[in-house]
Amino acid sequence: MPAFQTVRGMRDLIGEEAKTFTHIIENARKTAKLYGYKEAITPHVESLELLSAKSGEEIRQRMFIFEDLGGRQVALRPEFTASIARLTTTSLKNEPKPLRLFSIGTVYRYDEPQRGRYREFWQSNYELVGSIKAEADAETILLTNSLLKFLGLQKYAFKIGHIGIIRGILSQEGVDEKTQNAILQRMDKKEYDAALRLLESETTRQILKGLLEINARDWKDTIEQIKDYVESYDKAIEATENLAEILRLVTESTNLTVEVQPSFARGLEYYTGVIFEVYIPELEVALGGGGRYDKLIEAFGGEPTAAVGCAHGIDRIAIALETQKTFYGDTDEKRVAVIAINESLKSEALKIAQKLRESGIPVEFEVMGRKMTKALEDADKRKARYAVIVGERELKESAVMLKDLTTHQQTVITHKDLVEKIKN
Numbered sequence: 001m002p003a004f005q006t007v008r009g010m011r012d013l014i015g016e017e018a019k020t021f022t023h024i025i026e027n028a029r030k031t032a033k034l035y036g037y038k039e040a041i042t043p044h045v046e047s048l049e050l051l052s053a054k055s056g057e058e059i060r061q062r063m064f065i066f067e068d069l070g071g072r073q074v075a076l077r078p079e080f081t082a083s084i085a086r087l088t089t090t091s092l093k094n095e096p097k098p099l100r101l102f103s104i105g106t107v108y109r110y111d112e113p114q115r116g117r118y119r120e121f122w123q124s125n126y127e128l129v130g131s132i133k134a135e136a137d138a139e140t141i142l143l144t145n146s147l148l149k150f151l152g153l154q155k156y157a158f159k160i161g162h163i164g165i166i167r168g169i170l171s172q173e174g175v176d177e178k179t180q181n182a183i184l185q186r187m188d189k190k191e192y193d194a195a196l197r198l199l200e201s202e203t204t205r206q207i208l209k210g211l212l213e214i215n216a217r218d219w220k221d222t223i224e225q226i227k228d229y230v231e232s233y234d235k236a237i238e239a240t241e242n243l244a245e246i247l248r249l250v251t252e253s254t255n256l257t258v259e260v261q262p263s264f265a266r267g268l269e270y271y272t273g274v275i276f277e278v279y280i281p282e283l284e285v286a287l288g289g290g291g292r293y294d295k296l297i298e299a300f301g302g303e304p305t306a307a308v309g310c311a312h313g314i315d316r317i318a319i320a321l322e323t324q325k326t327f328y329g330d331t332d333e334k335r336v337a338v339i340a341i342n343e344s345l346k347s348e349a350l351k352i353a354q355k356l357r358e359s360g361i362p363v364e365f366e367v368m369g370r371k372m373t374k375a376l377e378d379a380d381k382r383k384a385r386y387a388v389i390v391g392e393r394e395l396k397e398s399a400v401m402l403k404d405l406t407t408h409q410q411t412v413i414t415h416k417d418l419v420e421k422i423k424n
């Protein structure tokens with residue numbers, strides 16, 4: 001039989017790569033804790049109806065869909081937002097607002113596999129439910145910034161836009177929602193000519209074209225130029241002012257790099273307000289993205305509820321850390337190998353191993369039945385810091401032989417002092 005391979009677009013993460021993922025996940029959890037987000041663990045499989053309701057054509061076409069044995073149409077989650085919106089209309093319906101919810105895990109999209117694009121990938125996801133205020137929008141950008149800072153990334157920039165500007169113009173011009181979605185989908189793919197061709201009115205086309213061509217010195221200048229274009233569109237003016245307020249909050253509270261793009265659109269259809277993505281110069285794909293979605297919860301049968309959130313692509317952050325040579329300290333340097341001199345001392349050795357582990361020291365117990373020399377060689381190869389050798393003679397004095405595998409020095413040490421000695 002030929003050796004089995006992973007399914008196309010799915011990956012095994014082993015060794016250093018797995019370690020990097022764990023490191024990112026730990027920092028994502030730390031970020032959630034520091035910003036007050038409670039973890040929500042939701043199923044990988046949800047009803048197709050829920051997942052496809054408001055996600056947009058792009059995602060709908062890429063879902064892993066199947067019928068379960070009970071004849072239900074279900075799909076693997078392509079993101080977390082729909083599941084969290086479902087929760088806020090059911091179990092969390094009566095929770096006081098704001099609700100801050102964090103999720104982490106794998107999501108699935110039938111994308112064309114390439115570097116940074118997989119069919120199973122990891123996201124850390126944060127949703128802030130119940131606030132319409134600009135400080136809530138700012139929070140999702142700031143927490144993304146915090147996560148990247150904790151991870152030690154040096155160079156990255158935020159691309160920021162506001163879906164309300166273009167929708168505001170199109171709605172006032174009487175362009176229906178379906179056409180608006182089609183235009184935004186094309187803009188997300190940077191197919192601007194195709195997007196403009198979908199407009200019947202030449203005036204609207206010229207206004208949109210003007211917005212797309214804005215080339216400003218900084219975000220304040222961009223806002224001024226957008227205002228010139230949208231002066232006769234009430235909703236677009238409101239959106240521009242909202243964007244300006246969010247940008248002010250973000251830039252006055254940190255010194256992150258922002259690039260404001262009026263033509264910026266995202267693949268997901270549920271956005272109603274600010275949208276953003278974060279990039280590093282060396283990678284074409286975004287490390288994360290998010291935005292405001294004030295109509296989704298209502299569309300799922302809940303009370304009208306404002307919400308904003310973001311998700312980070314852990315697979316891509318791992319690539320970014322490697323690209324920018326961002327290393328992090330290994331935290332398990334003081335690993336210990338515990339080896340019994342002979343068969344009859346195995347349970348004594350296990351007892352010592354347990355005691356070390358309970359004191360927080362990582363232990364690899366000799367399970368291959370090897371003789372002492374081989375077992376020590378193996379411990380050395382695995383880069384253990386110490387070998388704890390459990391022998392008859394030492395045991396009588398409630399002690400063990402502790403071998404430092406870097407200096408090769410051996411000392412007899414009592415059980416009582418062992419933890420202290422290893423830790424220091």
Ligand code: HAM
Pocket residue numbers: 078079080081109111116117118119121122123125126127267268286287288289290291292293308309310311312313314315316
């Ligand atoms: P998204 O932009 O579709 O947003 O995905 C978030 C991040 O997931 C992307 O920025 C990227 O880093 C990563 N990602 C997307 N596709 C792939 C792929 N094929 N392979 C590897 N990584 C990928 C959302 O999912 C929204 N739910 C974010 C959000 C939360 N908006 C509001 N709340």
